Amino acid sequence: MPRPSAPKITKACMPCRARKIKCDAASIGLPCSSCVSRETTADCVLSTRKRRTLRGRSTESRGTLPEDHGLIPTPVSHSRLSHTHSNATDHSNTTPIDRSIHASQGGSSHAHNSPDPLEIHLPRRPQPDLLYMNILQDTVNKSATGPGEAANAAGNDDDNCLHTQIRGWNPLLQLDEVDSEYLTKKGVFKLPAPQHMDAFVKAYFDHVYPFAPILNRVDFMESYRSGDCSLFLLHAISTAGCSYVPIEVIQECGYTDRSAAHVSFFLKAKLFHDFHCQGGSLPMLQGCMILGDIVPDHPSDRDFHYWFYNSVRWASRLGLHNTNARPRNEESQKLYRRIWWVLHNADVFYFFVNTQNLRLLATAPPIEPLTNDDWEDEDLRLLSDLLSPITHEQKASLVAHSELAQIFGTLTKTISSEPQQDMQRVMQPLDKWRMSLPAKMTPSDSPTNDEMYLLEVLTTSYRFECVVCRSLRRGRWGIRSEDVRKWARDRFRDATLELDSILKKVLLSGIIKKIPTTFITTIAALLALHIESALDSSQSDIARSMARVSIQFTMLALNQIQDTPAIKRALPAFEMVLSKNKLYPSSLHDVAQVETHGLQEGNVEDESVHVAMQSDPSFPQDINDQVSFLGGDIAGFEFFDRWQMEQLDFTGILR
Template structure:
C-alpha cells in the first residue's frame, strides 16, 4: 500500500500540503531502486524522436542527458495515514508492561529538576551545538518548554552535557562523580533506543550522533564506531546525503538536514582517522550541497539563557570545518590504503596545496593571525580549527616507517612544525581555561603531535631539537591530564606515552650516562630530589582530597631527568597532573595499555605508528 500511495502522489500531485514544518516523514529511494526507475519512466514525456519533419535547435550532450533522464525524485514524503510500523508481521509497536518497567528501572522517564536541566542544556548549546548544529534552536526550546521534546534526544543531550559541565553541576545533579553521571544517562539513552521508544527518524539520528561521542570500553561492541555508523546509515536511508532541491521538505527542514548531514560527515572523517578504520561516507555517493550561511537563518533561540543562539563565528566554524573535512577524507583515502603508504610526491603536494588554500580562504573571524583581537569565545574556535588543520598536516607529512633519513626529523619538516602548532594551540586553550570544553576530536590531534615529538626525541641528533620536542611533549601530556576529567580516553594515551618514555630511557646506552660530567651528575641528583619532594607533596594533597592510592606501588617514586625533563623549571608545579599519572602507574606495560578500563576510543592508526617507534633502536 505504501508504494501505491507514493506512486499516486508522484503521478497525480496534489496542491501543496499544509503539513507543518518538521512533521514530514520521508522515505529515500535511490536511482538503482526499481520502484524509482518504474515511476520515473512512466512519468517521462513521450519521445518525439520520430518527428523527422522538424529541425530542432542543436543542444549540448548535457542538455540531452537531462531531457532524457531528468533528475528523479529521491526523497518521498510518507502520507500521514501510513503507520510507522508494518502491521502484518505480528509486531506490536506498543511497549509491553515488561519493557515499560525496564525503562522505569533505568530512570528513562525521569529528568533532573528544571534548574539543573536548564544548565545541562546550556552546557550542550555552548560547547557542542556551535560546531555541530544538529537542532533547530527555536523548535528545540519550544518542545523543551512544553515537555514535548523527545526523551531520547533530551537524555542524549544530558549525556554529553555531563561530560563537559563543571564539577559543581555534577554534584548538584545528585551524582557522586562524572563517571556515574555519564553511566546513568548512557543507560537511559541506550534503553530508549533499543526498545524503539522513539519513532521520529530525525530525533533518532541526532541522538545516535550524540551517543557516538561516548564509549564504555575497548571491548564494547557498541562503541562510538557502532553508534556513528548507525546514525550515518539511518541518515542515508532518509536521503540526507542527497540534494533536497525539489523535494516536499520545507526550506527550514532542508537547512536542518544539511546541518545534520555535514555534522555526520565531519565526525566520519575524524573517527576514521582516529580509529584507523574505513570511511563510511563516500563522496561519490553524495550530492548534498555545502553549508552556506543562510542555512543557519531562523535559528535564533527564543531563550538564550537556556539554549544559545549561534553567533557568526560558530556558523563560520561549522562551514569551514565541513570544507576542511573534505580534504581530510582525501588524505585518508590517498595515504592510508590497504596497499600501504604509496602516496606520490605529486599527490602529497596537491593535498598540501588544498590545505593551504582552505586556510588562506578562512574569513578574518577565523584567522589565527587576528586571534589576539577577538573575543574569548572566538579565540576558542579559532584555536580548535588551527589544531585540526595542523593534525591533518601531521597525517599527511609524518615520516613513513621505511624512511630512515635523519633529515626527515628536522625542524623544517612539516610534520614537526605542525606538531609544534598543535602544542601552541593547546597552550592557548589552557591559558584561557577552556581546554576541558574542547571537542573529542582534539584528542587525536594531541596524540598525533605527541607521536611526532617522540620521533624527534628518539631520532634527532640535534640537542636543541630534542629539548624543544621534550618541552612540547610535556605540554601535550599536561593538556591530556586536564582533558581526562571530561574524556576518559586521555588516561589511556597518558599511560601509553609513559611507557614510551620509560622505553626510551631504558634503551639509552650506559656510555652516554657515564659521559655526564660531575656537575651534570650533581644537577641530576638535585633534580631527582626536587621531583621526589614534589611527588610527596602531591601524594599528601591526594590523600587530603580522598584520592584512591590502593593501586600505587609502595616504595620511593623514581623521577629521572631524562624522563620528566627539567623538573626545577618554574613550570614544574603546573606539571603535577601528568607526573601524577606517571607515579601512579609505574608497573604499567604496553600490553595492558590496550586492555585497561573505561576509555573514550581506540586510536589504532597512531598506535601502529608508535609501535614502530618502540621497536627501533636510537640512532648512534
C-alpha cells in the same frame, strides 16, 4: 479497479496537518492562526487530497495499529506517570514552564505518535531500482492515476502510500510488561530535576552544539518545554553536557563525579536506542550523532564507529543524501544540509586516520558547499535563559571544517593514486586555505572575536597534517623517495610545534575546560607523538630533549582536564608509559634533580609543572609487567594509524 475519486480540499493547511494540530484555515482562510503565530505564513497552503476508495477504507480498518514513530506502549507511559508524580512533589516550587518537560513525560504517548514534521515533507516516490517494494509502488501509482496524473503520484497522502499501508499491516513490536518493567527499573524514564536538566541543555548548546549544529534550536526548545521531546535525545544531550556543567550540578543529581553521570546518561540513551521505544527517524539520527562524538571512560562495544554507522543508516532513511527528497521547508533544508555536512566531515576524517575504515559516503551524490546562510533566523527573546545567539565564528567553524574535509579527502586520493607527484604542490591547497582562515573566521567587524573556534579549526588541520607527514615519512602509499621523507619530517616537526603553540595559548587563556572533545583528544594524540619522538633513537639529541620538555606541559594540560571522561581513561596509561621510560620524575627527589639539570642547561621550568608531573603513588610498582602492550619500544606503535591503542581509545575521535 474503481475509478479514482475526484480530489477534495483538506480542512487543514499542510504545516498544521504535519504537526497534527487544529487548523482554522477552513473558517478564516489562509494563512491560518497557527501559521501566523509561528511566523510561517509562506508555508500555509492547502493540499489536494484524493478521496479514499473502498479498498483504501478496508485497508485502513486493518491498519489501525500505531506507526513506528510512537513513543512507548501504555504500560511504560503509566510507569513514567508515577515517576513524574513523585518528581512533582519534590520540586513543587519550580515554575510551570520548568515542570512542563517532566509533567508531560507522564502523560499519554499520543503526542509522540505523530511523525516528525521534517519526515512528512519527504516525497513518497521511491528510487527507480529493482527492489520489489519500489516496483509495486510504481505499479500502484500508475494504476491509481490517469494518463496525465502520473507525475503527481508522489503528492498523494499517507493513506494512498503503499509503504504506509504495509507499515500498518506489519507494525513494530510493542514493549511487553517485562520490558517496560526492566526499563523502568533501569531508570531510563527518569530525568534530573528541571533546573538541573536546564543546566545540561544549556551546557550542550553552549559547548557542544556550535561544533556540530545538528538541531533546530527553536523547535527543540519548543518540544523540550512542552514535554514532547524525545527522551533518547535528552539523555544523549545530557551525556554530552556532563563535561561542561558545574560539578555542583552533577553532585546534586546524585552522582559522585562526572564519570558516574556520564555512564548513567550514556547507558540510558543506549537502552532507548536498543529498544527503539521512542522517537522518529530524525531524533534517532540526532541522538546517534551526539553519542558518536563522545569518548566514554569505560570499555564499550558501542564506540564511535557504532554510532556513526547508525547515523549514516538513519540519514539514508531520511533521504539526506538525495537533494530531491529533502523537505520543501527552507528551515528544514538548512538543518538537513548541516547534518549532512557533519556526517560527511566525520566520514572523511575517520577514513583518513585509519584506512581500515570504510568510506560510507564516498559514493553519495555531491552537495553544494555549506555557507553561513545555512543557519535559521532565530527569535530567542523567550529562550535567552538557555540559548545564546549563534555567532559568526560558530558558523564559520563548521564551514571551515567542511572545507578542510574536502581538502584532505582530495589530498589522500591524490597521494594514494599518484604517489610520484610533487608533495609541495599537493599541499598547496591546505597552505592557502590555512592562510585565508583568520580573515574568514575572525573578521575585523565581528562583535565577539572569539578565538577559540579559530584555534580549534587550526588544531584539526595541524593534527591531520601530522597524520599525512608521519605516514609519508614511514613509507605509506608506496613512497620510497628520501627527499619526500625528509620533506615530510620537516613538515611534521613544524606541525607539532604549531600544536604546542596553540596548546600553550589555550592554557594561558584559561579556556581549556571549554574546548570540545576533538581538541581534548588532540592533546592526547600530541602527547603520544612527543613520547614517540623522545624515544626515537634516530632523532637528534636536541629534538629528543625538546620532546621531553613538550611532554611536561602537555601532561600539565591533561591534568587540568583530568576529570573529563575522555581523558580520565587515558591519563593512567600515559602515566605508566612515562614512568616506565623515565620521561618525567616520579618523586620529589627526582624533581630536584630535573630542576638542577634544567638550570644547568638554561631551561627554567616552573616548579608547578614538575609537581603536576608526579606519578600517582596508587599504581603498583609492577603494573607495567601486567600490561603487555607497554612492553618494548613504544615508538613502534601506530598511534595515528589506529584509533585504539589496544584497549585504550585515547587517540581520540573526530566529528
